[in-house]
Amino acid sequence: MLKVVSTKQVRLGMFIHELKGSWIDHPFWKKAFKLEDSTDLKKLHASAIKEVVIDTSKGLDVLQEVALDKPNEQQLPISKSIEEPQAIHQTVQVKRVTAAEERVRAKQVISASRKAVTSMFNDARMGKAIKAEAAMQFVDDIADSVSRNEGALISLVRLKTKDDYTYMHSVAVCALMVALAKELGMSESDVKQAGLAGLLHDIGKAAVPIDVLNKPGALTDDEFSVVKLHPERGHELLIQANITDPVTLDVCLHHHEKVNGTGYPHRLQGDAISLFARMGAVCDVYDAVTSNRPYKDGWEPGVSLQRMAQWAGHFDDVVFKAFVKSVGIYPIGSMVKLKSGRLAVVIDQSTKSLLTPIVKVFFSTKSKTRLPVEILDLSKGSANDAIVGHEDPTFWGVHDVDKLWAE
Numbered sequence: 001m002l003k004v005v006s007t008k009q010v011r012l013g014m015f016i017h018e019l020k021g022s023w024i025d026h027p028f029w030k031k032a033f034k035l036e037d038s039t040d041l042k043k044l045h046a047s048a049i050k051e052v053v054i055d056t057s058k059g060l061d062v063l064q065e066v067a068l069d070k071p072n073e074q075q076l077p078i079s080k081s082i083e084e085p086q087a088i089h090q091t092v093q094v095k096r097v098t099a100a101e102e103r104v105r106a107k108q109v110i111s112a113s114r115k116a117v118t119s120m121f122n123d124a125r126m127g128k129a130i131k132a133e134a135a136m137q138f139v140d141d142i143a144d145s146v147s148r149n150e151g152a153l154i155s156l157v158r159l160k161t162k163d164d165y166t167y168m169h170s171v172a173v174c175a176l177m178v179a180l181a182k183e184l185g186m187s188e189s190d191v192k193q194a195g196l197a198g199l200l201h202d203i204g205k206a207a208v209p210i211d212v213l214n215k216p217g218a219l220t221d222d223e224f225s226v227v228k229l230h231p232e233r234g235h236e237l238l239i240q241a242n243i244t245d246p247v248t249l250d251v252c253l254h255h256h257e258k259v260n261g262t263g264y265p266h267r268l269q270g271d272a273i274s275l276f277a278r279m280g281a282v283c284d285v286y287d288a289v290t291s292n293r294p295y296k297d298g299w300e301p302g303v304s305l306q307r308m309a310q311w312a313g314h315f316d317d318v319v320f321k322a323f324v325k326s327v328g329i330y331p332i333g334s335m336v337k338l339k340s341g342r343l344a345v346v347i348d349q350s351t352k353s354l355l356t357p358i359v360k361v362f363f364s365t366k367s368k369t370r371l372p373v374e375i376l377d378l379s380k381g382s383a384n385d386a387i388v389g390h391e392d393p394t395f396w397g398v399h400d401v402d403k404l405w406a407e
Contacts, residue, residue: 001055001057002017002053002054003053003056003062004020004051004052004053005051005052005053005062006051007044007045007047007050008045009062009063010035010041010044010045010052010054011035011041011062011063012035012036012037012038012041012060013034013035013036013060014035014054014059014060014061015032015033015034015035015054015056015057015059015060016033016035016052016053017032017052017053017054018032018052019049019052019053020049020050020052020053021048021049021051032055034058035059048189095148096148096351097148097149098149098348099149099151099152099155099332099347099349100347101149102145102148102152102153103406105145106145106152106156107156109138109141109142109145109153110153110156110168112138113141113171113174114164114167116138117167117168117170117171118167119131120203121205121206122206124207124237125206129240130203130237130238130243131241136196136199138174138199139174139178139195139196139199140192142171142175142178143178143192145175146178146179146182149348150179150182150326150327150328151327151328151331151332151349152332154172154176154179154331154332155301155331155332155333155405156406157172157175157287158172158287158290158291158298158333159402159406160291160292161292162214162293162294163214165292165293165294166202166205166213169202169284169287169288169291170199170200170201170202170203171199172287172291173198173199173202173280173284173287174195174196174198175198176198176283176326177194177195177197177198177279177280177283178195178198179326179327180279180319180322180323180326181194181279182326183322183325183326184279184319193247193276194276194279196245196247196248197245197247197248197250197251197252197276197280198283200234200238200243200248200251200252201251201252201280201284202230202252202284203237203238203252204229204230204231204233204234204235204236204237204252205234206233206237207230207233207234208226208227208229208230209226212227214294215295216294216295217295218295228256228265231252231253231254231255231256231264231265232253232265234253235252235253238252247274247276250274250276250277251276251279251280253265253266253277254266254268254273254274254277255277255280255281255284256281256284257273257277257281258281258313259273259278259313259314259316260313273316275319278315278316278319279323281314281315281316282308282315282316282319282323285308285314285315286304286305286308286323286327289304290304300333300334300392300393300401301331301333301334302329302330302331302335302336302346302390303334303390303392305324305327305329305331306390309324325354328349328354328357330346330354330355330357330387330390331346332346332347332348333345333401333405334390335390335391335392335393335401336359336387336388336389336391337365337387337388337389337390338361338385338386338387339387340385341364341365341366342363342364342365343361343362343363343364343391343396343398344359344360344362344363344376345360345362345401345404346358346359347375347405350377350378350379351379352379355378355387356377356378356379356386356387357379357387358375358376358377358378358379359375359376359378359387360373360374360376360404361373361375361376362404363396363398365396373404
């Protein structure tokens with residue numbers, strides 16, 4: 001039996017058949033599920049959703065209050081279980097964990113997301129309607145991972161293979177958009193919108209021939225013209241799929257615009273580009289230049305940020321600075337040189353300062369030899385060392401940086 005009830009009446013053990021209201025206010029992407037996790041209950045109570053539809057044949061019913069306006073009937077105490085929980089107006093806090101701890105869960109999220117995004121692209125390529133709802137739940141999973149540790153999933157998804165680039169790029173941009181939105185202090189609903197926009201921003205690539213997308217060499221002018229149509233094709237595909245969220249549509253269409261007006265498809269300039277589209281531009285480029293693609297190997301994360309900072313007129317300055325803070329001045333996977341003359345790779349951020357991450361020391365520039373691996377938290381005085389700057393692994397002949405930080 002289906003029943004519409006107040007969100008305040010919802011309790012563990014109920015089967016949620018439908019969440020009433022705008023989807024963007026929903027704390028979950030899944031449509032129907034049994035509520036069995038207290039954290040999910042807190043999320044629901046803290047959301048803007050006022051009513052839900054429950055299925056009493058699949059889960060618990062509401063606790064009944066005894067009417068107080070019938071003096072001839074026995075008065076019973078009202079159950080405390082249906083009182084408004086203390087956490088209703090509180091933001092659900094997610095406990096931060098280390099990057100190493102989060103990588104275990106992040107790998108599962110990435111694997112599941114990859115399947116969903118691949119299926120979505122294949123459907124679009126075959127002319128089928130995009131089943132965006134099948135992928136939407138992963139935005140929530142990705143956001144939770146970013147909340148537990150902002151760099152774990154983002155660094156792992158950068159290790160995508162060349163064949164996986166098109167699909168995993170969407171997952172990576174989703175995570176980067178979530179982290180950036182949080183850094184900009186956006187509301188939970190805006191963070192969710194940013195993540196969804198990131199996940200769907202490149203759906204137009206499904207309309208580009210695979211041999212062009214995966215071409216190992218430079219594109220011809222004609223091929224590049226075809227690729228440049230993907231924002232508009234993606235916008236069309238989203239509308240055909242009845243995805244009308246304005247942020248998702250806007251980021252899909254305008255993530256290749258530049259603040260100096262030299263981008264595409266509409267050569268928008270400055271404030272004519274929405275905040276979300278400016279965010280999408282930075283996240284899209286960062287994942288592109290740090291990833292191995294069919295025609296080039298990716299740059300080291302720290303080096304990428306340095307180079308992007310020099311591209312005058314490409315990005316919005318405020319958004320770019322916030323982006324650097326969101327991924328870290330020295331992102332996980334960056335190779336750095338220390339005052340001691342040793343090389344190290346960043347394995348996690350410290351909670352004290354972006355300038356003092358946790359690193360894994362492994363090489364001496366003085367003797368040009370490998371050292372026994374040592375982990376240093378540069379935020380602690382006992383580390384007795386500090387970062388001098390970024391280093392390019394290829395300059396030192398280091399080819400296993402990713403293995404060093406990911407283990």
